[in-house]
Amino acid sequence: MASAATVGSTGLTGSLVLETLLSHPAFSSVSTISRKAPSTSASSSKLHPVVPSSTDDWPSALESIQPTPDIFFSTLGTTRGSAGSVAGQRKIDYDLNLAMAKAAKDAGIKTYVLMSSASASATSRFEYMRMKGELEDAVTALGFEHTVILRPGLIVGKRNESRPPEAIMRGVANCLGALNTTWLKDGWAQDANVIAQAAVAAGLSCKEGRIPEGKEKVWVLKQADIVRLGRTEWDVKTPAAE
Template sequence: MKLLLLGATGLVGRLLLEQALADARVRQVTAPVRRAGALPAQPPRLLCPVVDFQRLPEDADWWRADAVVCTLGTTLKAAGSREAFRQVDHGHVLQAAQLARRHGTPAFVLTSATGADAGSRLFYNRVKGEVERDLEALGFASLTLVRPGLIGGARTESRPAERLSQQVLGLLGPLLPRAWRISPAPAIARALLRSALQPAPGVQVVPADALAG
C-alpha cells in the first residue's frame, strides 16, 4: 500500500512512521514536512516533500494514495491564539483531506481526541468535533476517527502541565476506568496504522478505552 502521512514529525507521527516502514505491506510512505531534514535518514520507501501547509500543492502526485493518516495538531500555547490553533487542527487537516479526496484516495484516518463534539462549549473539543464533522461530509469510502485521551510519551517540546497529568494518571491508572487512563503513543500509532491498512467501510471510531495502557 501507499500511505500519505501528515504530521510525521510529532510524537505519534514519528512512531507511526517507524511502524509503517517496518511493515512489509507498506510499499511507500509520503510524509510532507515543513523543512528539509525534519526527519532522520530516509530509506528509499520514504518520500519527504517540503511543503508550506498554508499553501499546499494541489496537483502533487502523492495526494493519490491508498490511505491518508493524519496526526497533525498543535496546542493553544504553541499556536499562540485560538485562530492559529484552529488553522492547524481544522484548516490544514481539512484542506489536505479535500485534496486527497479529489485525487481519489479512498481512506482517511485521523488522530482526534476524547470529547470531540462540534457542539461543545470547550473550544478544543469543539474544534476537534468540527473537523470530524467536516471530514465525514467529504464522503471518504472509509473514515476512521481515533480518539485518544491524554497521550503518553516523551515529547521534544516542553509541556509541564501535560507531564504532571501523565504522572498523576500513571499512578492512578489501575484504579481508573480504561477510558480515563493514559493513551500510550505507540498504541495510538498502532491503531492508526491498522485502520489505514485494513480500512473498514463507512465511519469508524476508536475510543480511548481501546487505547489505554
C-alpha cells in the same frame, strides 16, 4: 502492498505513525508532507519526504504524489501556546487539516485516518473539543470510501514542548505503566506508540476489507478500541480488525 501519505509526522504521535508505517511489511511506500524532513530511526527506501516552502502548498503537494496513496494519515495539530492564539491554533488544527482532507479526496485517496481527541464534539462548550468535533464532521462530510477517526485520551509519551498540567498526568500514567498496571490507565491515557499502531492497523484493515460490520463508511476508535487494536491485538504482519 499498500501505500500511504502522512501529515503531522514530526509530532509525537505522528512520528510513531511514520515509524510504524516504515517498519510494516504491508507498506511499500510512505510519503510525508511537512515543513522539514522528518527525523526517523528507520532508514528506508520506502520514505519519500515532500517539503513545500509554505503550508499553503501542502494540499497541492499531496495531490501531486504519484501513484495516488491508498491511505492518508493526519496527526496534524498544534497547541494554543505554540500558535500564539486560539485563532492561530484553528488555522492549523482545523483550516489546514480540512484543506489536506479535501486534497486527499480530490486526489482519489480512498481511506482517510484522522487523529482527533476524546470528547471531541461540535457542540462542546470548550473551544478545543468543539474545534476537533467540527473537523470530524467536516471531513466525514467529504465522503471518503473509509473514514477512520481515533479519539485517544491523554497521549503518553515524551513531548518537546512543555505542557505542565499534562506533564503531571503523563507522569502518573507512566508510573502506572512501569508498575505493570496498564489497566488502571487504559480508560483515560494511552501510550503514543499504541495509538500509532492502532491508526496503522485500522487504515490497513480498511485497505484489506477487514472492517467491523456497520463501520465500513465511518469507523470511530475510542480509547478501548485503540488499546485493543494498538496493543492487545497488534500484529505487525496482519493487524486485526475485530
